[in-house]
Amino acid sequence: MNLQGLVMSFRNFAALFLFFVCSCTNNEPNPKIERFFGANISNSIRKGHSYTDKAGAEYFYAYIRVTITNDSLIPMKLKIAFKNEYYQPTPTNGQKFKVFLIPENRTNEKQTDFDFLNKFLDQGLENPISLNKVLFPKEECVLNIGFLTGIGSTLNPSPFVLFSKGHKQNFQSISDSLINNTASDNNQLTLLLGLDFYSLGLDSIKRYSIIPCGQISYCKL
Numbered sequence: 311m312n313l314q315g316l317v318m319s320f321r322n323f324a325a326l327f328l329f330f331v332c333s334c335t336n337n338e339p340n341p342k343i344e345r346f347f348g349a350n351i352s353n354s355i356r357k358g359h360s361y362t363d364k365a366g367a368e369y370f371y372a373y374i375r376v377t378i379t380n381d382s383l384i385p386m387k388l389k390i391a392f393k394n395e396y397y398q399p400t401p402t403n404g405q406k407f408k409v410f411l412i413p414e415n416r417t418n419e420k421q422t423d424f425d426f427l428n429k430f431l432d433q434g435l436e437n438p439i440s441l442n443k444v445l446f447p448k449e450e451c452v453l454n455i456g457f458l459t460g461i462g463s464t465l466n467p468s469p470f471v472l473f474s475k476g477h478k479q480n481f482q483s484i485s486d487s488l489i490n491n492t493a494s495d496n497n498q499l500t501l502l503l504g505l506d507f508y509s510l511g512l513d514s515i516k517r518y519s520i521i522p523c524g525q526i527s528y529c530k531l
Contacts, residue, residue, distance in 0.1 A: 347499045348382025349526050353471040353479075360461060364432055368461035371431065373412060376472045377452050378526075380445040388451060390501060390524035391440035399507050399519045405463050409503060409521065411439050412454035431458070444529060455503065467505035472523075474499050482508035483517040498527040 358372030380386045396406040412430065435458070445451055455472060459465045473479050475489055476499065483506050501524040507517045 347474070347476055347526060348380065348384070348528075349386065349477075349499070350377075350379040350381050351472060351474070351477045352377040352379075353469075353473075356457075356468065356470050358457070361428060361431055361458070369431075369458050370461055370463065371427070372457045372467075372470065373454050374470055374472070375452065375454050377450055378445070378472075379450040380447055382528075383447050385447065385529040386445045387443075387527050387529055388445055388524070389440070389442050389526075390453065392438055392503075392521070392523055394436070394438045397519055397521065399465070399505070399516050400510065400514050403514075405459070405465050407457060407459040407463070407465050407505075408435065409505075409523075410435060410456050410458075411441060412456050413439060441524070457505070464510060465507055466509050467507055467519075468509070469504065469506050471504050472501060473504055474501055474526075479504060481506045481518065484520060488520060498525050500525055 354375040356372050356374050358370065361369045361371040363369065378388060390411060392409050392411060396408050398404075398406045441451075441453060443451065457467060457470060469479055469481060471479050478486070478489060481504060484504055489502075500522055503519075503521040503523050505519045505521070507514070507519070510517050
């Protein structure tokens, strides 16, 4: 085979290799939507801004919008609730944060209404709301989860997502072994809020929080 033939063979091989690689890449699922247990969980990107309470204290507020869809043929019961307390991923440095459900009737447009948000943060955090509803086949539930920490805190969760043992996410600090230890079975799926504080640095004792916050279970027919 002459030199020209070798060059053509190499080009054909390279083109075939690139086609194979690109085909595999394009088949990757959407990383924001995970399917397991007949349920889809889709987390939006995190949004937020600063917030000043009635006493003049400053905070950083963020929220995510979560869509849970029943993709099975059986009704599902969905329960979500958070405790009315602050959490600490790193007890030694005193930093703490609070997570909570925002009222269901919120929309994307209202999320940008700072007056409404400030009123809710001023009055609603002392009486946390919960979610308890049945999702029929193909029905979806849209909810918003808030995060609040002091303005001088270095707690910056990313990712900040609702997930489960089967709806895995890409975390920097939360290992698969920790996620796999969560309690779930064939009839009930434990929901978790994952907050990855990898930006705290390697010298931190703990750089994440995994908060059990609800369940999805099949309804008896």
